[in-house]
Amino acid sequence: DAGVTQSPTHLIKTRGQQVTLRCSPKSGHDTVSWYQQALGQGPQFIFQYYEEEERQRGNFPDRFSGHQFPNYSSELNVNALLLGDSALYLCASSSRDRVKFYGYTFGSGTRLTVV
Amino acid sequence: EDKVVQSPLSLVVHEGDTVTLNCSYEVTNFRSLLWYKQEKKAPTFLFMLTSSGIEKKSGRLSSILDKKELFSILNITATQTGDSAIYLCAVESRAGGTSYGKLTFGQGTILTVHP
Numbered sequence: 088d089a090g091v092t093q094s095p096t097h098l099i100k101t102r103g104q105q106v107t108l109r110c111s112p113k114s115g116h117d118t119v120s121w122y123q124q125a126l127g128q129g130p131q132f133i134f135q136y137y138e139e140e141e142r143q144r145g146n147f148p149d150r151f152s153g154h155q156f157p158n159y160s161s162e163l164n165v166n167a168l169l170l171g172d173s174a175l176y177l178c179a180s181s182s183r184d185r186v187k188f189y190g191y192t193f194g195s196g197t198r199l200t201v202v
Numbered sequence: 203e204d205k206v207v208q209s210p211l212s213l214v215v216h217e218g219d220t221v222t223l224n225c226s227y228e229v230t231n232f233r234s235l236l237w238y239k240q241e242k243k244a245p246t247f248l249f250m251l252t253s254s255g256i257e258k259k260s261g262r263l264s265s266i267l268d269k270k271e272l273f274s275i276l277n278i279t280a281t282q283t284g285d286s287a288i289y290l291c292a293v294e295s296r297a298g299g300t301s302y303g304k305l306t307f308g309q310g311t312i313l314t315v316h317p
Contacts, residue, residue, distance in 0.1 A: 091244075120304065129206075129290055129307030130245070142302045175243065179305070190236055191294075191305060195244040 091180050091194035099200045100168050106199060108163040112180030113192045118142075119161040120191065121153060124175040136161050137183055165199075173201045204229040208291050208308035216316050219281050223311045225291030226273040233294040233303050235267050235274050240288040240310070248276070248289075281315045288312050 092111045100106050112119050118137045122130035132145035136155035155161045159180075165172055175198050179191040205228045215221055227235070234252045238245035249258045254269035262281075267274045278285055292305040 122305075122307075127309075129208075129292075129309050130305070132304045132306065135302060135304060137302070143297045143300070143304055145304070177243075177245070181303075190234075190247050190250045192247065193238070193245045195242075198243075 091178055091192050093176075093178050093194035093197050095197060096195065097198045097200075099202060102168055102170060102201055104168050105164065105166045106168060108165075108176050108178075108197045108199070109160065110163070110178030110180075110194060111160045112178075116180035116182050116192065117159050118181045118183050119155060119159065120179045120181070121161070121163045122177040122179060123147070124177055124196070126174070130177055133163070168201045170201050173199060175199075204293065204295055204306040206291055206293050206306050206308040208289075208311050210311060211309060212312040212314070214314045214316065215281055217282055219315075220277065220279045221281060221313065223276040223278075223289050223291075223313070224273065225275070225308055227291075227293045227306075227308075228272065229293050229295040229306060231296040232269070233296050236292045236294065236305070237265055237274075237276050238290040238292065240290055241286075245290055278313075281313075283315050283317055286313060286315045 120135040121133040124130040134144040139155045150166045175196045177196045178194045181191045209224045237248040249265045251267035257266045262279045265276045288310040291308045294303045
């Protein structure tokens with residue numbers, strides 16, 4: 088059973104560059120959420136996608152954008168990278184159907200380092 | 203603004219000890235409270251609690267929710283070195299006016315179990 092898969096696992100970028108992170112949700116899940124986890128902190132909600140639309144968003148600037156594809160996979164894009172964007176980026180998938188809902192399944196994350 | 207606070211932030215015990223991890227929350231439109239274990243990258247699901255006063259158990263781990271006092275505890279009995287990890291408490295809340303949920307995490311409790 089394929090869980091949530093994220094790519095790449097590690098990434099090093101220079102300030103000002105742009106980055107794209109990818110996520111494939113668990114089989115049977117249709118909703119993808121993205122979280123940023125800074126060192127020593129709990130994950131923070133970035134945004135959530137369902138039916139290819141952003142449904143809700145946390146307190147992150149417009150430099151953070153995303154996309155969801157018809158197969159439910161998703162991308163997170165970050166423009167004009169800052170040193171403070173260095174973090175573990177986690178993707179979580181879930182089912183919109185509350186009858187089938189049983190929590191959120193997380194991927195192993197992408198470790199982004201901005202230098 | 204939704205808020206989740208965990209205590210203690212770190213805990214060092216010896217194998218065989220029993221530990222209690224605490225989580226208090228203030229959120230609007232509460233849906234569920236979830237506990238995760240994070241060892242390296244991917245938080246792995248432990249429990250989801252929606253009803254007050256009903257204990258969930260899985261082996262040596264158990265958890266209970268008090269919706270009146272807005273807190274939850276996670277108990278681990280007969281700890282083992284393999285229990286060493288970060289334990290994350292997250293509260294799922296529903297975005298106002300919609301049925302979309304998101305997670306707000308606490309900072310996590312770092313548990314270290316010595317042989």
